[in-house]
Amino acid sequence: MADLHEITSYLDEYLEAKSINDYGPQGLQVEGGAEVKKIATGVSACMELFQLACEWGAGAILVHHGMFWDSEPRVVKGSLKERLKFLLENRISLIGYHLPLDRHPEVGNNIQLVKRLGLGGEEPFGLYKGKTIGYLARTGKTQSVAEFMDTVKREINRDARIHAFGPGSIGRVAICSGGGQDTLREAIARKADALLTGEESEWVYHLAREEGIHYIAAGHHATERFGVMALGDAVAKKFGVEVKFIDVFNPI
Numbered sequence: 001m002a003d004l005h006e007i008t009s010y011l012d013e014y015l016e017a018k019s020i021n022d023y024g025p026q027g028l029q030v031e032g033g034a035e036v037k038k039i040a041t042g043v044s045a046c047m048e049l050f051q052l053a054c055e056w057g058a059g060a061i062l063v064h065h066g067m068f069w070d071s072e073p074r075v076v077k078g079s080l081k082e083r084l085k086f087l088l089e090n091r092i093s094l095i096g097y098h099l100p101l102d103r104h105p106e107v108g109n110n111i112q113l114v115k116r117l118g119l120g121g122e123e124p125f126g127l128y129k130g131k132t133i134g135y136l137a138r139t140g141k142t143q144s145v146a147e148f149m150d151t152v153k154r155e156i157n158r159d160a161r162i163h164a165f166g167p168g169s170i171g172r173v174a175i176c177s178g179g180g181q182d183t184l185r186e187a188i189a190r191k192a193d194a195l196l197t198g199e200e201s202e203w204v205y206h207l208a209r210e211e212g213i214h215y216i217a218a219g220h221h222a223t224e225r226f227g228v229m230a231l232g233d234a235v236a237k238k239f240g241v242e243v244k245f246i247d248v249f250n251p252i
Contacts, residue, residue: 002239015100032093041232066096109177109227134176157222166214177223221250
């Protein structure tokens with residue numbers, strides 16, 4: 001057993017939760033029981049994750065995408081009402097970290113992608129409000145586009161898509177997990193051969209084509225699984241609690 005607030009205090013400090021202006025509250029979002037034996041981790045707060053975590057016996061759920069966002073209405077109804085009701089009735093806490101988890105140098109989504117892809121020599125990348133979120137990294141030896149995409153599909157998402165407008169070989173890769181479309185211009189300015197992110201928008205196609213850069217969309221959900229997995233491992237090691245990653249299907 002571990003104290004809920006000791007866990008959240010540790011996470012707030014470890015992830016430097018107040019170091020960046022985010023889109024919503026970071027850390028504890030719903031308070032359940034005071035003591036935690038099992039923590040379920042997942043990418044996004046949703047009813048399916050909550051139900052599976054409850055079946056497993058979790059006392060807390062740790063996610064990357066929490067339940068509250070500044071841009072959304074603050075009226076508790078519909079799915080938000082049902083989610084809150086479920087958590088409160090089952091005394092399950094919800095803890096979420098968004099940008100602090102994306103950018104963390106040890107367990108963050110982006111450094112985890114760098115490691116899974118076998119990259120190195122990473123430099124800060126993806127400027128947002130004075131802070132960087134991702135990395136510009138190198139393949140070591142240049143790889144053909146096909147070789148690099150084989151690695152992406154094996155390590156991240158077999159359904160990853162590429163708009164192959166860049167050079168015949170890849171050496172410099174800009175990485176920004178999730179919805180990193182807006183980092184494309186920075187990737188171009190910094191002479192990256194490819195940008196790997198989660199999502200794609202209509203406008204990136206022609207810009208990537210005209211600027212001669214590969215644009216890889218490996219899935220928002222898929223690119224943001226590894227940070228919360230690594231963070232869960234850190235919590236398990238620190239507090240001796242049981243941690244389980246629950247990968248709720250999301251093809252986007």
